[in-house]
Amino acid sequence: MEKPIKKNTSNLKIPVYNLEGEIVKELSLPKTIFSVKTSLALVAQYTKVYLTNQRQGNASAKTRGEVQGTTKKVYKQKGTGRARHGSMKAPIFKGGGVVGGPLPKEYLLKMNKKQKRIALFHSLTTQLNNKNIIGLTDDSLKMKISTQKISQLLKKTTKAEEKILIVIPKTESNTLFLSSRNIANVSVSNIHSLNPFMILTTNKIIFLEKSLTDLENLFVKKNEN
Numbered sequence: 001m002e003k004p005i006k007k008n009t010s011n012l013k014i015p016v017y018n019l020e021g022e023i024v025k026e027l028s029l030p031k032t033i034f035s036v037k038t039s040l041a042l043v044a045q046y047t048k049v050y051l052t053n054q055r056q057g058n059a060s061a062k063t064r065g066e067v068q069g070t071t072k073k074v075y076k077q078k079g080t081g082r083a084r085h086g087s088m089k090a091p092i093f094k095g096g097g098v099v100g101g102p103l104p105k106e107y108l109l110k111m112n113k114k115q116k117r118i119a120l121f122h123s124l125t126t127q128l129n130n131k132n133i134i135g136l137t138d139d140s141l142k143m144k145i146s147t148q149k150i151s152q153l154l155k156k157t158t159k160a161e162e163k164i165l166i167v168i169p170k171t172e173s174n175t176l177f178l179s180s181r182n183i184a185n186v187s188v189s190n191i192h193s194l195n196p197f198m199i200l201t202t203n204k205i206i207f208l209e210k211s212l213t214d215l216e217n218l219f220v221k222k223n224e225n
Contacts, residue, residue: 016135021156061101123196162203
């Protein structure tokens with residue numbers, strides 16, 4: 001049985017960087033999100049649900065009644081010494097139908113909103129305990145589009161070949177998103193698209209200050225009543 005993670009209230013601050021890669025301040029994180037007590041079994045359950053729901057299930061094979069081909073008899077019924085056949089659509093012939101082949105199927109597992117929210121909090125707590133979360137000032141939202149500038153920032157704040165996730169308030173008309181999307185190993189997500197699988201498969205997570213505020217408003221304050 002998995003042991004639940006204990007709350008760690010002494011490590012709820014992250015360094016906040018500017019676009020030059022300098023630490024300008026520290027930011028306190030909400031305990032309700034980044035210091036939760038839950039079971040790893042819940043995250044495993046979410047991962048199963050998430051990966052299963054990614055399957056398209058559109059594999060399909062045609063039976064002998066669906067393949068195109070002639071209905072002419074292959075050869076005469078008797079006198080050839082061979083087994084009798086009435087159609088080239090039979091499974092034993094090339095181009096014939098398939099027996100027991102795959103058919104379109106919908107793969108769908110469900111998980112309630114409360115479980116998803118707790119799994120998200122657990123994944124964020126795990127990454128914070130591993131010191132994989134840093135902050136970025138909101139000034140970067142007003143920057144001019146420059147992939148080179150973001151690349152230089154990431155070189156100063158992260159290790160080479162790390163998988164990086166940048167969490168922004170929204171993607172619409174966002175110059176930071178446009179500056180980051182073509183960099184290898186870097187993905188950009190807004191608050192509404194954030195999920196536990198995305199978080200746990202990332203080496204470093206960069207939150208904008210506004211993103212953290214929106215995160216708390218969306219998942220905590222909205223559900224208090």
